[in-house]
Amino acid sequence: xxxxxxxxxxxxxxxxxxxxxxxxxxxxxxxxxxxxxxxxxxxxxxxxxxxxxxxxxxxxxxxxxxxxxxxxxxxxxxxxxxxxxxxxxxxxxxxxxxxxxxxxxxxxxxxxxxxxxxxxxxxxxxxxxxxxxxxxxxxxxxxxxxxxxxxxxxxxxxxxxxxxxxxxxxxxxxxxxxxxxxxxxxxxxxxxxxxxxxxxxxxxxxxxxxxxxxxxxxxxxxxxxxxxxxxxxxxxxxxxxxxxxxxxxxxxxxxxxxxxxxxxxxxxxxxxxxxxxxxxxxxxxxxxxxxxxxxxxxxxxxxxxxxxxxxxxxxxxxxxxxxxxxxxxxxxxxxxxxxxxxxxxxxxxxxxxxxxxxxxxxxxxxxxxxxxxxxxxxxxxxxxxxxxxxxxxxxxxxxxxxxxxxxxxxxxxxxxxxxxxxxxxxxxxxxxxxxxxxxxxxxxxxxxxxxxxxxxxxxxxxxxxxxxxxxxxxxxxxxxxxxxxxxxxxxxxxxxxxxxxxxxxxxxxxxxxx
Numbered sequence: 001x002x003x004x005x006x007x008x009x010x011x012x013x014x015x016x017x018x019x020x021x022x023x024x025x026x027x028x029x030x031x032x033x034x035x036x037x038x039x040x041x042x043x044x045x046x047x048x049x050x051x052x053x054x055x056x057x058x059x060x061x062x063x064x065x066x067x068x069x070x071x072x073x074x075x076x077x078x079x080x081x082x083x084x085x086x087x088x089x090x091x092x093x094x095x096x097x098x099x100x101x102x103x104x105x106x107x108x109x110x111x112x113x114x115x116x117x118x119x120x121x122x123x124x125x126x127x128x129x130x131x132x133x134x135x136x137x138x139x140x141x142x143x144x145x146x147x148x149x150x151x152x153x154x155x156x157x158x159x160x161x162x163x164x165x166x167x168x169x170x171x172x173x174x175x176x177x178x179x180x181x182x183x184x185x186x187x188x189x190x191x192x193x194x195x196x197x198x199x200x201x202x203x204x205x206x207x208x209x210x211x212x213x214x215x216x217x218x219x220x221x222x223x224x225x226x227x228x229x230x231x232x233x234x235x236x237x238x239x240x241x242x243x244x245x246x247x248x249x250x251x252x253x254x255x256x257x258x259x260x261x262x263x264x265x266x267x268x269x270x271x272x273x274x275x276x277x278x279x280x281x282x283x284x285x286x287x288x289x290x291x292x293x294x295x296x297x298x299x300x301x302x303x304x305x306x307x308x309x310x311x312x313x314x315x316x317x318x319x320x321x322x323x324x325x326x327x328x329x330x331x332x333x334x335x336x337x338x339x340x341x342x343x344x345x346x347x348x349x350x351x352x353x354x355x356x357x358x359x360x361x362x363x364x365x366x367x368x369x370x371x372x373x374x375x376x377x378x379x380x381x382x383x384x385x386x387x388x389x390x391x392x393x394x395x396x397x398x399x400x401x402x403x404x405x406x407x408x409x410x411x412x413x414x415x416x417x418x419x420x421x422x423x424x425x426x427x428x429x430x431x432x433x434x435x436x437x438x439x440x441x442x443x444x445x446x447x448x449x450x451x452x453x454x455x456x457x458x459x460x461x462x463x464x465x466x467x468x469x470x471x472x473x474x475x476x477x478x479x480x481x482x483x484x485x486x487x488x489x490x491x492x493x494x495x496x497x498x499x500x501x502x503x504x505x506x507x508x509x510x511x512x513x514x
Contacts (some may be wrong), residue, residue: 099137
């Protein structure tokens with residue numbers, strides 16, 4: 001395959017990736033989660049005041065809801081908010097953009113590892129249509145940022161080693177930054193970086209200067225994890241249970257079950273549309289063929305790159321296995337790059353079986369048609385039934401609530417605490433200036449504190465006894481249907497707006513005194 005044709009096809013794959021990740025990005029999935037709103041609002045405050053929502057200047061970790069968010073995806077969302085404004089599309093655009101970059105970078109990494117432009121193209125194609133990659137590209141999550149910095153870091157490591165130049169130093173910089181993207185990166189990437197060094201140690205000695213400086217840069221980021229313990233995710237670890245080695249091993253093997261891989265994926269509807277797995281059924285034979293082919297290549301050709309890839313494959317589920325949630329796609333995010341490469345190699349081996357070039361072309365066409373079929377079915381369900389059925393999981397309706405409450409200028413607005421961190425949506429959609437918020441905010445100080453960290457700010461109240469709501473004129477209450485039915489003074493309230501989910505069921509009652 002000529003170089004010109006290769007890059008033409010790569011350009012087409014990237015354009016397809018842009019389309020599937022940016023189409024209706026601000027509207028689908030329906031709704032907007034509190035974590036997305038937090039990332040967007042903190043990016044907004046960093047942009048305008050250089051501080052996070054707690055008033056801390058350029059933090060290394062974002063306290064947010066007390067969960068110590070990693071900094072990279074917040075800071076990389078800042079330019080998108082700066083250019084396109086504080087809205088759902090801009091907040092999600094950073095993740096979508098890096099999802100496309102993962103596709104683009106995978107081409108060069110696979111081409112380097114396998115010394116084949118065809119392998120690079122197949123890998124990029126498979127990642128571009130991957131339900132795993134698309135799902136996490138369409139909302140603001142750390143996954144794509146973490147996978148990108150790792151992939152580009154590994155690619156530049158090989159390029160710098162080959163050219164014996166400064167790219168090696170840059171590779172260590174990107175691999176170091178990767179440690180600040182997501183907790184899973186702190187588990188998987190140090191082991192893989194160490195393996196890279198061991199496998200290529202003799203070559204690294206020929207570029208001592210770049211190797212020593214690069215290692216120092218990487219160790220600086222490692223040191224940050226201990227200087228700033230919040231980066232290790234202690235707050236999140238308290239919410240999960242690592243369990244005994246036997247339990248971890250059991251959870252580890254759940255990532256290799258058909259249910260997670262090909263049937264329904266992660267049980268969390270935000271991580272999967274629930275009727276398509278982490279991979280398509282098409283990938284099943286390709287993964288098996290690819291895995292056997294990589295093992296054979298390692299044994300027969302003594303290709304050390306294959307040992308690195310196999311380590312990447314089997315280490316990927318480890319962070320998820322160590323958590324209390326079984327088969328958690330986000331925590332096993334490094335599956336998205338390595339396993340796609342294995343599936344791509346299975347395709348490469350399958351095509352290579354045929355000696356006749358016309359048979360090769362026919363097989364390529366057949367696989368492209370099959371891939372298109374699985375992709376079209378996934379996208380049909382994603383933009384159709386899934387978007388309606390699981391709107392509740394995406395905290396649907398918060399924009400309408402905030403806009404309505406602001407439009408009619410109520411003296412007091414009581415927002416149900418059942419939605420977890422409801423305050424962040426008012427900050428986000430109203431674009432509340434940080435100084436104004438910090439002057440009026442009252443944090444939740446109750447001993448048995450619910451999940452939300454803010455009790456009130458300005459005329460917005462987030463903690464109160466909902467069932468005993470008082471029907472005062474000029475005050476708005478936003479409650480769930482179950483609370484509305486149980487109000488002690490229900491007869492004295494008037495429903496001024498009823499928000500329904502896309503499937504027609506009641507979501508929120510907005511009520512005030514008659």
